[in-house]
Amino acid sequence: MVQRVLPTEEASDLLALVREIADEQLLPQVDEAEAQARFPREVFATLGRAGLLSLPYPEEHGGGGQPYEVYLQVVEEIARAWMSVAVGVSVHSLTCFPLATRGTPEQQERWLTGMLSGDQLGAYCLSEPQAGSDVAAIRTRAVRDGDDYVITGTKAWISHAGHADFYTLFARTSDDGGRGLSCFHVPADSLGLGFAEPERKMGLHCDTVGEVIFDGVRLGAEHRVGDEGQGMPLALAALDSGRLGIAAAATGLAQRALEVASAYATEREQFGRPIADNQGLAFLLADMAAAVGSARATYLHAARLKDAGLPHTQEASIAKLVATDAAMRVTTDAVQVLGGYGYTTDFPAERYMREAKVTQIFEGTNQIQRLVISRQVLAAHR
Secondary structure (H helix, E strand, O other), rough: OOOOOOHHHHHHHHHHHHHHHHHHHHHHHHHHHHHHHOHHHHHHHHHHHOOOOEEEEHHHHHHOOHHHHHHHHHHHHHHHOOOOHHHHHHHHHHHHHHHHHHHHHHHHHHHHHHHHHOOOOOOOOEEEEEEEHHHHHOOEEEEEEEEEEEEEEEEEEOOOOOOOOEEEEEEEEEOOOOHHHHEEEEEEEOOOOEEEOOOOOOOOOOEEEEEEEEEEEEEEEHHEEOOOOOOHHHHHHHHHHHHHHHHHHHHHHHHHHHHHHHHHHHOOOEOOHHHOOHHHHHHHHHHHHHHHHHHHHHHHHHHHHHHHHOOOOHHHHHHHHHHHHHHHHHHHHHHHHHHHHHHOOOOOHHHHHHHHHOOOOOOOOOHHHHHHHHHHHHHHOO
């Protein structure tokens, strides 16, 4: 079991509850659910009832009032059991960020309380078929029509597409480049909202991902979150938090792969002794443990900066980069430790490796993270 130092006794009790739910309710069903690509709505309901879908938001709006340092460790524990669900928790938290930080008191009373109730699940509509990392290239338009906006366009790679209760949307309200984007809260029952067939992915099969189609969706102006044209900084601020969620999830996935590999190495015998007695393999496990520990340290450092109200864009990108690269390396090495069995679906190691790959891609590719980090480093000297 991972040793953790938590800021309060309440946080320690919370993490113990999460570990119990993960071990007793998530782990027993993850293999079958992933094989069937079944969207785990009932699992999200379980987490919602336990108050785990709203942890980093204020209690006055129905949140858990927990610091990010605690919330991210919860995400890690969930990922250790079921990566698709941990990604879903991180995505849901991301969808609530704009309304929680820029919404008016009236908007927060009307929508945010429900979003944080544990009964709802959100989707974050930022990427498009031709606008992934290049957010300024977004083409989905929100055209003002009296007291309404009429929204037309297609969003791509959207987790929870077709299953969410609301969609946090970024759309173009002017042609002023990145300054022409605005944010909107879109209820799932909005007329004109449609969905394409889910993507057939390499991994994270329970994380349903697809296109969300806005075909003349009409929204009252009160659904706009923040000022018109302020969507870009809001999206980027949300991504700082979202990248920390993915870093924590990737760390949990790597932790699970390390545990599976270590258990196998102590049980599997060759030449009359456990393969763990071979120094070459033992050192491989040591490197895996070092990678997991480094990943955890980077995301916790960034989280503590965020909790202190300090700038953390560079540290969030470092955490995402380090943790997801570590997850890819550790899960690949786990397959190696299991040998031929690691390459079969009878053991979960191959699934962990497939799931790890996408962590280097979503919430900004790791090449984009390097760009963000280098710009931050160089800006400090200019």
